[in-house]
Amino acid sequence: MENDILTMENETPSFVSPPKKEFCIGYPTNLALDNTFLIEHLQTHSLLNNLGDPQQGIFYAMNAQTEELAVLAYFAELYKLDKYWGYVTHGGTEGNLSALYLGRKHLGAPVLYCSDQSHYSVFKSADLLGIPIQVVASNSNGEMDYVVLEKLLKSEKKPVLFCASIGTTMKGATDNIDIILLLLKNYNIKYYLHLDAALSGMMIPFLDADYLDFSTKNIASISVSGHKFIGTHFPCGVVLAREQYVSNMSDIAYIQSKDTTVTGSRNGWAAAELNHAIQKRKTQFRGEVGNCVAQAQRLKKSLDRIGCPAHLNDWSNTVYFKKPSVEFCNKWNLASDKTIAHVITMQHVTREVVNKFIDDMTKELRSAAPSKPKKR
Ligand SMILES: Cc1ncc(COP(=O)(O)O)c(C=O)c1O
Structure with a gap:
């Protein structure tokens, strides 16, 4: 069959050239990338696969575990999160899925609260995890409507797995986590608060140092995309959670690690490039x-x-x-x-x-x- 992308025998297959x-x-991806890191290291390295949980040591030899741990340490410091667990994901979507999985395990049979402006990965995660959803209406700027939220929480009987949007996809609105935490406390609800901070998770700490502060707020986890604000050649992200939420995961002999990550094999190159970008540009x-x-x-x-x-x-x-x-x-x-x-x-x-x-x-x-x- 004819195919424009495949070329004739013995010819080097060509790339479809992307637009300028x-x-x-229209999408939250930093395209002002530095190519030099990959150009230099792709010539000398082979597969980099961060198989397993980076905190426990990656047994598969061809890995970028050191770099992954450095990425996690950077983000943990940014959010003032002391005892943490996390890993470099394939993007914000996997981070949401992974964190909501932890939340569901912690709470048992919760209901997921999120706004109607939440990213589609939140609804998909709830579907995959079999969690019922309570969608909260938003106001015209895309932020959750707290009057509606309060009415719903008043009569809530189940534990609440809360997913707040820190920068909504269409309008860039940030849900007010201080109000959300206050309401959850006032109505004496057992909860787990996850932050979907795909883009703004790397912006807000530089605009308001206290807003995403795990040391003063009872936030359980956060998911950020790596290819968005920081920028990498491969989609990637970071999920971080308080360490206490991963204690009940099972051990897997084959990888000599706990089964904490959503996927098995993970892109070590993404972790390596993300770390390079952070160390080079953090100031x-x-x-x-x-x-x-x-x-x-x-x-x-x-x-x-x-x-x-x-x-x-x-x-x-x-x-x-x-x-x-x-x-x-x-x-x-x-x-x-x-x-x-x-x-x-x-x-x-x-x-x-x-x-x-x-x-x-x-x-x-x-x-x-x-x-x-x-x-x-
Ligand atoms: C608010 C929000 N959450 C999650 C995601 C998903 O991130 P990713 O594309 O890295 O999976 C996006 C993507 O735009 C987003 O805007």
């Missing part, structure tokens, strides 16, 4: 967060000015607005739902890219405007 990254501005992260938020504020103002009212939540770089034409969304790779689309000003979305986008949006608005009836 400056037109990929720059605060500045990068500031730039991303500043570009988002510029973009919002410019969109408002050209007649495309835009919205931007606090601590966010997700600028959302009325969904433009399908052609326009495709050109800029804008993520959208039925009514809104967004741009996420990651590190590669520079001032120049924002300016180019605004010029194009100006044309888009003109072409979409109903033409004035001609004077007779």
